[in-house]
Amino acid sequence: MTADLEAIVTDVAAMMRGAQERGSVASYIPELAKVDASQFGLAVATADGRVVTGGDADTGFSIQSISKVFALTLALGKVGDQLWDRVGREPSGTAFNSIVQLEHEHGIPRNPFINAGAIVVTDINLGGHQPRVAIGEILRFLHYLAGDDDIAINEAVAASETASGFRNMALANYMRAFDNVRHDVDLVLGAYFHQCAIEMSCRQLALAGRYLMLDGRHPGGGRVVSPRRARRINALMLTCGHYDASGDFAFRVGIPGKSGVGGGIMAVVPGRASIAVWSPGLNASGNSHLGTLALEELARRTGWAGFSPP
Template sequence: MQKLLTDIASTMQQENERGKVADYIPQLAHVDPQRFGIAVALPDGQLFTAGDASEPFSIQSISKVFSLTLALGKRGDGLWSYVGREPSGDPFNSIVQLEHESGKPRNPFINAGAIAVVDAIMMRHEPKEVLAELLSFVRFVANDESICFDHEVAASELAHKHRNASLAHFMKAFGRLEHDVDKVLGTYFHQCALAMSCTQLAHAGLFLVSDGVNKATGTRVVSAQRARRINSLMMMCGHYDGSGEFAYRVGLPGKSGVGGGILAVAPGRASIAVWSPGLDGTGNSLLGTRALEMLAQETGWSVFGH
């Protein structure tokens, strides 16, 4: 495994085509597109890494996996009255579908859906309290107390919030949000500004590898059924309108973020995190996807059989 990761990292370093960093969030525009990291965490606690695997980056939409897990814990299947479970086929910040579907977002991983999930977990609490709960949950699943929010990235997103604010106000107009729009958005931007390294992210995904249990720490995070359902949503919706392409090429549940990270789950086998800041046309890490494709081919890890 170590040799494989080292080979993947050196192959990725030689790539000339690296995608384009997310420049609509100014703090993300400064990230060096040459960076590449990969980490693979096994259920028994073994960890393999290559490249910039210990460098923290803005996980952005990967955080939606953790807020979804929290929301299901609080709301159970009641969550699905807030948000659907279907792939969108539209860009992650599209407003078109909301208009056709009475303000109910298609799934928890597009921006509108993630904003609805944040609203669902707030339950009359202030953003500070909600964020403290989210942070302690992420630290718990990653077994790492050092994980923090990047407040500069959050401020950068808040200053360029208009697209997401329009989604939130649109949902509010349909009576879909219970809380004050500005409070929901403030919570959402901070959630997306979680900073983690590939190593921390790979550890955080371990509960999705083993039916809801992090075997390395011996703790049950969610039920087996819930872990499977979260994985199924990651498979269908985790890469926005590139989800089908990712399933075709990699064959694993995954969730990407515009910071260039991807968390992928090989059920029963491993939790994998990659990071390369340059994005493809659908907002997914260009080299991160290639690296996962190489890994899946070499290991035979795919939910669609060997």
């Protein structure tokens, strides 16, 4: 299977390099608008400890909303299921930064992977500390998961998000009015913007996602989360990981995944593989255009798809 997987990854990367339609980069964050849309990377970390890569798998990119998976893991470790008193678990059916649903549901975000829900998760992780403490915690967590201390924040991207993040400011202030953001809004957003600006390569991201492949275990030994929590995080990724396109992603790809507007997608095949793919051009739903196509092709060729058609 290893030889087959190497051939599959090589073929998929070659297909994506030659694709004509590549989507559009996220222009509403000025630093992301500068990224070369011709790039494509793919990395697969398997349950037997191998890492298979293709394309620009070692090029760093802004993980953006993929960071929400790791932030959620930390927050659940702090408050457990009390988190669900403040954040729902249902697909949103609306854009990742929509305020309409939030108003209708009295300041309770639909799930932790839309921006409003992730801001509440950040509020929990802040825990009465200064933002640098929460930022340091998630970085150390990623260093531990990936086995790589070089993972860092792209400060230019963080500054760009801070300067242009008016919708997120509105979401945070609206939830503060319902007492669902408990800390100073500027502190919460400072931590949130820096979290989204973490830069990783596909290789690093695939390695960081292994605990969700391994039923909550760290591949080096010990447990990151319980098996039940790992399965629940994967379930949320499948149903909510691609915003209003989550149903289509589940139908076409059939693997739990979380996207980010930096063009990355982290996907998990429980018991088999942790996958990271990156191509900066986005589709109309704000998910990587080529990344989605690549995962669909990878799932088809490996037989890893759980729900997509044959």
